[in-house]
Amino acid sequence: MSGNTNCYAIRFDSTDDIVLIDTGTSEDAGFIENLESKEIFQDVRMLVLTHGHYDHVGHAAEIGNKLGIPVAIHKADAEKVMAGSMDFPPAEGLLGKVIRRSTLRGSERARYQPFTLDVIIENEGPLDSFPEMAVIHLPGHMAGSIGIMFDGDLFAGDLVMNMPSPSRSMFAEDFEELDRSIRKVQGMEIGMVYPGHGRPFSGDRLRKL
Numbered sequence: 001m002s003g004n005t006n007c008y009a010i011r012f013d014s015t016d017d018i019v020l021i022d023t024g025t026s027e028d029a030g031f032i033e034n035l036e037s038k039e040i041f042q043d044v045r046m047l048v049l050t051h052g053h054y055d056h057v058g059h060a061a062e063i064g065n066k067l068g069i070p071v072a073i074h075k076a077d078a079e080k081v082m083a084g085s086m087d088f089p090p091a092e093g094l095l096g097k098v099i100r101r102s103t104l105r106g107s108e109r110a111r112y113q114p115f116t117l118d119v120i121i122e123n124e125g126p127l128d129s130f131p132e133m134a135v136i137h138l139p140g141h142m143a144g145s146i147g148i149m150f151d152g153d154l155f156a157g158d159l160v161m162n163m164p165s166p167s168r169s170m171f172a173e174d175f176e177e178l179d180r181s182i183r184k185v186q187g188m189e190i191g192m193v194y195p196g197h198g199r200p201f202s203g204d205r206l207r208k209l
Contacts, residue, residue: 002028003110005055006196008155009040012132017045019130021148021155022196026058027110032066046070046119046129050157050196051145052077054086054110061115070118072127074137077144084114089141089171096170121146138185140178141169152191154203159185162198166205182209 001007002024010019018040024031035041046069049057057073060081064071073081080087086107091100119128127133127148134149141158148155158169159181172178190203 002031002058003055004197006194006198007031008194009044010133010150010155011040011043012130016043017130018043019046019048019127019133020044020063021048022050022056022157023047023059023063025055025110026112028058031059032062035063041067044069046072048127048133048148049073049077049081050147050155051142052080052085053088053142053158054107054112056157056196057081057115058110058112061113064115064118070129071115072119072121073117074121074144074146076139077142078117078120082114082116084112086111089173091171092175093170100171136185138181140174140176140181141172143173145181147185149188149190152189153194154185154188154190154192154206155194156185156196158196160193160206160209161195162201164198166193166195166198166201166209168209182206 005024007024008021047060060071091097124135124137136147138145138147138159145157161169168182186207192200193206194200
């Protein structure tokens, strides 16, 4: 975890290689040190970013440069991260609006280094170099939001959250698009959902949203 953002390390048993999903916020100065303390850092072979918001891409430039590994994001969010954009989407509901105001007030502290992308994701399906992982385009929160399917589980980015209970995201560029993306994954067989914020929950809970 970095700030209140979940970052996930997926290790492949056949090679011991790791793919890191999201890289937290640059405001969390100890994130990379924490990774190194878990002895997984040198095994990271690729960074996959679920979308282009600062709290998910904060350490991508530093990790990518240190390890010399590719960084991947959907093409719809590529320009934002290459420009270091700090955009934050509209909020829905009282809690969402309170969180949004607080986030915007502190956003300067979390400014991240713009970076060049090595892998631009354009299509759904197996991820280049790691075909065991499948990309699903899930726009709404951002135009380039994606989920990653691995071993029957969904790493959902900010499509959904669990704060304090499973729900769709309180923040979206397009809430109608977000709802369509949720319906898309509700029709899939999913074991567990790993959200960008909050604790994992079951695919059954996802289908009941």
